[in-house]
Amino acid sequence: MEQSRGHALRNYIIRRLLLIIPTLLGITVITFALCQFVPGGPIDQIRLQLSGALQGETAPTGQAGSLQISLPEDQLEILKEYYGFDKPIPLRYLDWLWKLVRFDLGESFRYTRPVIEIIAARLPVSVFYGLITTIFTYLICIPLGALKAVRHRTTIDNLTSILIFIGYAIPGFALGALLLVLFAVKRDWFPLGGFHGEDFATLTLLGKVKDLVHHAFLPLICYMIGSFAVMTMLMKNSLMENMSADYVKTALAKGLSWRRAVFVHAMRNSLIPLATSFGNNISLILMGSVLIERVFNIKGIGLLVYESIIARDYPVVLGMIIIGSLLLLVGNLLSDLCVAGVDPRVRFE
Numbered sequence: 166m167e168q169s170r171g172h173a174l175r176n177y178i179i180r181r182l183l184l185i186i187p188t189l190l191g192i193t194v195i196t197f198a199l200c201q202f203v204p205g206g207p208i209d210q211i212r213l214q215l216s217g218a219l220q221g222e223t224a225p226t227g228q229a230g231s232l233q234i235s236l237p238e239d240q241l242e243i244l245k246e247y248y249g250f251d252k253p254i255p256l257r258y259l260d261w262l263w264k265l266v267r268f269d270l271g272e273s274f275r276y277t278r279p280v281i282e283i284i285a286a287r288l289p290v291s292v293f294y295g296l297i298t299t300i301f302t303y304l305i306c307i308p309l310g311a312l313k314a315v316r317h318r319t320t321i322d323n324l325t326s327i328l329i330f331i332g333y334a335i336p337g338f339a340l341g342a343l344l345l346v347l348f349a350v351k352r353d354w355f356p357l358g359g360f361h362g363e364d365f366a367t368l369t370l371l372g373k374v375k376d377l378v379h380h381a382f383l384p385l386i387c388y389m390i391g392s393f394a395v396m397t398m399l400m401k402n403s404l405m406e407n408m409s410a411d412y413v414k415t416a417l418a419k420g421l422s423w424r425r426a427v428f429v430h431a432m433r434n435s436l437i438p439l440a441t442s443f444g445n446n447i448s449l450i451l452m453g454s455v456l457i458e459r460v461f462n463i464k465g466i467g468l469l470v471y472e473s474i475i476a477r478d479y480p481v482v483l484g485m486i487i488i489g490s491l492l493l494l495v496g497n498l499l500s501d502l503c504v505a506g507v508d509p510r511v512r513f514e
Contacts, residue, residue: 174505178498185494192490193265197258200479207274207477208244248274261483270484275476280484283469290360291458291465294381298388302396307439310400311432317405325397333394337387338456344383345460355383358462384461388454396439403438407431440503 245251249260264271270280313322332340348354356362362376407413408431416426458468466485473481 178502181498181501185491188494189487189491193262193487194258196483196486197261198254200483201254201257203477206250206479207248208241208250209477265487270487271480273473273478273481275473275478275481280480283481284466284484284488287464287466287469290463291467293360293377294384294388294463294465297381297385298392301385302389302392303439306393306396307400307436310397311404311428311435313397313401314404314408315427317401329394329397332390335390336456337390337454338460340390341383341387341457341460344386348383356380358460360463360465384457384463387457387460399438400435403435404431407434410434437504441500443500443503 242251249257252260261271268281270284272278273280273283276283309325313325316322335343344355345357349357356379359380360377361373361380362368365373365376368376404427408427410431413426413431416430417423455467455471457463458465459471462468469481470485472478473485
């Protein structure tokens, strides 16, 4: 039985991995086409920079000019060739796809560096916040949801529900701005932003840990505030549903203790809804939060995506969309495997 289940699981994983290829290919076609038709590319950015420079030289102080910069045709052709815009869109897509197959995401228009290097430099920051947020969310929400289910409609359940839903009603970035005003500007208890202090490299190991905690405390609250309410209430409702199920009543009737029936049998089945979203957290861990990183000026993946969209840095935008899509597809597979690990009734047929 176990051997046949193992073969079925292996075949299921192989099928799902093979399905990732056409799905990802479709995503590349759509995202590449969208980026090609969005106005404001690198050539337009150069025109704006030249226009701004000329306005600064010619316009009097306090007046805004409206100069229209027209590049000479020969220079325009050179720029198109440099950025690859001299080729038809299908050929450009095939060139980009060939680089992607070789794990080459191209070169950033803005930073004139390989996209892989730029992402790799920002990745540890987003992983740090995403990993800690995920760990603390599960460590707090599962016990709190179980407590609320066991103490349903008691004082502790009502008070925690009020706090949870107040937190859920406040967007993370709005809470971040409020926390900065209260505890960074008025009280000066925490820094205004950033991942670490300027003297981080000169600190001891303990000093570096303290500096990271000092800078990360407020952003972590904002990261957790949204998913905290969802996970807690999901755990509570799932456990309450299983506590009233027939199999729990049967176990109690046969003499099993209430604690064991609830916290062993009912608890395991209650973790199934949480397991379905576990794999998807991988993409959240790596991609970060655009608005929260913007508020706290944290140089992570989220802020990189925001800045790249504003600057029309298509190679970076495309690279992050592909990485995020791949992580989401792999995360869905991991979610299914997590559900199978929690629920033995799942069959991979």
